Amino acid sequence: MCEYSDIIKSFDKSDIIYERLADWGKGGKTSWISPLHSSAFVALYRGFYQHQKHFPLECYEQLAGWECGLYQVLDISREDICKVLPILLTAYSFHYARQCIPFIRRFLAQGIPNSWKSIGPLSPNSYYIGEYPDNDSQDIAMDTGIGKLLSGIGGASKKELKNYAAAFCFERLQTVFLTMPFSDTRVSVTSEYIIPVKGSSTFFRNVHKRKWITDSGKKIKEDVYTGERFEFHPDELLELGLSWMHVVYMTAKENIQSAASRQQKADFACEPDLYACYRYLWYVLNSENFPKTKYDHLNASERDFAIMRDLDKMFPIKKKLRR
Numbered sequence: 206m207c208e209y210s211d212i213i214k215s216f217d218k219s220d221i222i223y224e225r226l227a228d229w230g231k232g233g234k235t236s237w238i239s240p241l242h243s244s245a246f247v248a249l250y251r252g253f254y255q256h257q258k259h260f261p262l263e264c265y266e267q268l269a270g271w272e273c274g275l276y277q278v279l280d281i282s283r284e285d286i287c288k289v290l291p292i293l294l295t296a297y298s299f300h301y302a303r304q305c306i307p308f309i310r311r312f313l314a315q316g317i318p319n320s321w322k323s324i325g326p327l328s329p330n331s332y333y334i335g336e337y338p339d340n341d342s343q344d345i346a347m348d349t350g351i352g353k354l355l356s357g358i359g360g361a362s363k364k365e366l367k368n369y370a371a372a373f374c375f376e377r378l379q380t381v382f383l384t385m386p387f388s389d390t391r392v393s394v395t396s397e398y399i400i401p402v403k404g405s406s407t408f409f410r411n412v413h414k415r416k417w418i419t420d421s422g423k424k425i426k427e428d429v430y431t432g433e434r435f436e437f438h439p440d441e442l443l444e445l446g447l448s449w450m451h452v453v454y455m456t457a458k459e460n461i462q463s464a465a466s467r468q469q470k471a472d473f474a475c476e477p478d479l480y481a482c483y484r485y486l487w488y489v490l491n492s493e494n495f496p497k498t499k500y501d502h503l504n505a506s507e508r509d510f511a512i513m514r515d516l517d518k519m520f521p522i523k524k525k526l527r528r
Contacts, residue, residue, distance in 0.1 A: 216289050216374065216485050222278060223370035229277050230355030230366070238277055243336040245460045245472030246276045247329060249294075252452040254326040260520055262445055267302035267435045270313045274351040277335035279373075284474040287457065291449040291482045293373045298445055300372040302435050308365045312354050375489045377402045380439060383412065383428040395427060398436045399490065408436065439490055446486040451516040453477050480508040 228236050250272050257265050279293060280286055286293070300306055323330040331337050335351050355361045361369070383396040400408050411432030417425050430436060437445075457473040464471035480500060488495055500508045 219370045226366045242472040248456045263441045264302040274335040287474045288478045291453045294449045295446040399439045479512045
């Protein structure tokens with residue numbers, strides 16, 4: 206058994222999230238998470254969009270609408286959610302950008318009501334994120350609002366809810382290399398993608414050979430991905446994960462410190478476990494292996510400090526905002 210099996214197991218929250226989705230879909234006031242924590246959760250959105258302004262990800266354009274309803278799905282008052290929140294959001298962003306959640310995509314494509322429109326990405330509308338049921342809207346049918354999307358006539362099936370919940374977890378991934386042969390004896394890697402092992406045939410159906418001739422007259426053959434689905438390079442997925450680690454940690458830490466100064470309970474149950482998230486992220490990227498990291502020899506408090514120091518160096522947002 207892998208010595209990190211406990212870390213691996215702790216990141217599979219699909220059952221917990223499915224239970225939350227099923228409960229939310231029952232309808233009624235008791236099935237909705239209280240708006241009590243919503244302002245803290247909105248701070249995550251602000252942090253994410255500020256981050257993208259200065260350090261845009263390749264997948265950024267594919268993430269339009271990703272925040273829809275997530276306040277109700279990810280309960281930040283739960284410690285078991287907060288500890289691994291960066292990975293839950295990384296996995297969801299990965300699947301969302303790859304258009305693997307048609308259930309939500311269809312809902313957004315139908316057109317959200319005018320009452321849900323936001324001023325901008327830094328100020329998401331309360332109905333859009335799922336803070337309140339949209340009981341009073343005159344612009345949308347009563348059975349199609351976020352939340353009502355999950356139940357009632359035309360609501361989600363159990364299979365759709367299961368697939369939605371699974372989008373917050375990582376399945377086994379593989380790295381695919383598409384190569385450009387320059388001659389019979391020399392091959393140069395031109396493209397690298399990280400895709401799920403399950404269902405990989407969809408990717409390979411969109412890989413085609415292309416022939417072209419260079420200016421010098423040399424004939425080149427190349428394997429090219431021609432699909433419409435966005436596919437991640439391993440470095441892009443790593444940057445996505447590190448970005449969420451930085452955004453979530455900074456948001457949760459500020460919320461917890463602010464609550465302590467006001468002598469009240471924090472909205473975030475805890476800060477994320479940065480070392481476990483970092484470890485797991487490398488597990489996802491390395492085909493179920495756990496390569497050694499530079500943080501392994503440190504104790505628990507030293508690890509979080511060292512990881513945040515390195516993330517601050519990678520993403521010096523505060524310095525940029527001062528300019």
